[in-house]
Amino acid sequence: MPDDPTHRLPQPDARPLPGLRRRGFLAATGAASLGAFALTGCGGTGDAGGADDPGGTPKRGGRLRAAFSGGGASETLDPHKANLFADVARAKALFDKLADYGADLSAQPRLAAKWEPNPTLDRWRVTLRKATFHDGRPVTADDVLYSYRRIADPRRTFRAKASLEPIDLAASRATGDRGIEFVLKRPTAEFPNVLAAFGAYVVPRHATEFDHHPVGSGPFRFVSFAPGRSAVFRRHDGYWDGAPHLDEIEFLVAGEESARVNALLGGQVEYAHELDPTTARAHEGQGRIDIVRLRNSAMQAFCMKTDRPPFDDRRVREAFFLIADRTELVDGALSGAGVVGNDLFGKGYEYYATDLPQRAPDLDRARALLKQAGAEKLTVTLDTSAVAAGFTEAASIFRDQAAKAGVTLDVKMGSKDSYWSDVLNNGTLCCYRSGAMPIEAHLSQRLLSASTTNATRWQHEDFDALYQQAQSTRAKQDRAALFGRMQRRLYAEGGFLVWGFADWIIGTARRVRGVDRQAPANTLDWARFDKVWLA
Known part of the structure; x- marks a missing residue:
């Protein structure tokens, strides 16, 4: 189980998968022996100026091949099951959501043209834009309600189920072909975040099968899918947001990072997802490939249980805040591929408290606090694992x-x-x-007394009340002030020692254009290929 099964950076299976073993990627001239790597409409990989050069007018045509880690034979194109990075990238190519997260994790309209709440914030009217599925049928309110009810089915385990919990789906209804009234169980000022929830894709009503010929409303149409190997999608010319520049996108699976890198260097793929910081340093600025760093993609922290000794004493938690040398942790555990944190989630995101002073090490003050708490010679077990990059290094540091x-x-x-x-x-x-996830979602899912993924065991009724007050507050400025109060409380005495925010690193061929360089992983413009082209 991940840190948060609903909103997480998916943890890919790192094993090489059958059919695309590492040695297949290493042979720069071996593409012809791997059917998955056959080029369609692409030229050579000459230096065309790199991703920092916008390259002028987008060029139409070609197939872009993108290498991701995968999940083997169990992979699926069911967008409601999308969990690994490869799953999500394929899902957003085929399907759409009512909203999605912008670079600052605010909800941006997608299939929803607009939304409007009632005065008490417990009913929201959503108007759909004119969009069609790949088979030509219009996207309607009935499709949306079917999709959400499928996700919420108590017999199934779908990624977005917890996020849709505020909606009373039995009472919600279509008000026309393109109108929906969502009835909520309680006031929810940040309801657009629900519409943008990870995995909340809209599928045609009555759709139950997705792996043989899925029909969505996304920028690409299905061509073929071999689980654990490749998926090929073709441009959807009727896409509401404009037809993609590419003719086709092919998603290829390679478990090892070295396999993805060598495929990129050998011209067998044009896009390699999830590279190591050491790889980035070795190739950045060298002219063979371009390195894209998606800043503020992953919070890195130590989690203190606030309901048990020694961290039930606020002075001990504050001492640990002051022990941490965040710069050393970022340099050592992340190989410098990130920025220092300030004991709060969501740096750079909407509502982030930027007015708090940056925490710095103060060992004298830390020792004094521990002495006051009667914990001068404290011994604590620090749990870690190789489950995520940098964990064992961070623990040692x-x-x-x-x-x-x-x-x-x-x-x-x-x-x-x-x-x-x-x-x-x-x-x-x-x-x-x-x-990445909205700060509001982080607060509700991890820091309320009833939160199911409350890893710090932070449970305070007055904190819960502030959250409910924020969700009942219509004016955004006033809501921001309430979220600021909550963050100041966590900064002073919370259980998350947030020491850094990691870059998410992608490599591209020099001829690839249009890859967004600002969007953290898990947002709309991450792993998005309808605006990408080949120069």
Whole structure:
């Protein structure tokens, strides 16, 4: 189980998969022996100026081949099951949502042309834009309601189910072909975040099968799919947001990062997802490939359980905030591919509290706080695992930092398979990370008394009341002030020691244009190919 099964950076299977073994990628001249790598309408990979050069007017045509980690033979094109990075990239090529997250994690209209709440914020009217599915049928309110009810089916486990919980789907109704009235269980000022929820894709009503010939309303149409190997999609000329520049997009699966890199260097793919910082440093500015860094994509933190010793004492938590040398952690655990954190989630996102001073190490103050708390020679177990990049390195670095304040951290390695479920309720201190999501969603899913993924065990009725007040507040400026109050409280005494935000790194061929360089992973413009072209 991941840190948050509903909103996370998906954790890909790192094993090489049958049919696309690493050696197949390593042969720069071996593309012809791998049917999945056959070029369609693409020229050579000469230097065309790189991704930083906009390249003038977009050029139409060609097939772009994109390499992702995958999930093997169990992969599916069912968008409501999309979990791994490859799943999500394929889903957003074939399907659409009512809204999606912009670079600052605010909800941006997609299939929904507009939305408007009633005065009490417990009913929202959504108007659909004119859009069609790949078979020519219009996207209607009935399709949306069918999709949401499918996701919410108690017999199924779909990614967006928890996010749609505020909607009373039995009471919600179509008000016309392109009108929907969503009835909510409680006031929800940030309801557009629900429409943008990860996995909340709209499918045709009554659709139940997706792996043989799925029909969506996205920018590309289905051509073929071989789970664990490749998927080919073709341009949807009737796409409401403008037909893609590419003729086709092919998603290829390669478990090992080295396989993706060598395929890119060998001209067998034009886009390689999820590269290591060391790879980025080796190739950045060298002229062979372009490196794209998606900033603020993943929060990196230590999670302190606030309901048990020693972290039930606010002074101990504050001491740990002051022990952490965030710059050293970013340089060591992330190889410099990130920025320092300030003990709050969502740097650069909508509602982030930018007015708080940047925390810096203060070992003298940390020792004094520990002495006041009667914890001068404190020993704490720090749970970590190789489940996520940088976890073991961060644990080792923080252990050495803590020793300077007289704290002994006993680093305990956990299972990759069960780490997230093990640390959710157990232990006292652990390594933690999270992908991009709205700050409001982070607060509601992880920091309310009833939150099911409350890893810090932060439970305060007055904090819960502030969240409900914010969701009942119509004016955005006033709502922002309430979210600011909540963040100031967490900054002072919360259980997340947020030491950094990692870059998400992508490599592209020099001839690739239009890849967004501002969107964190998990947002609309990440792994989006309808605006990309080949120069």
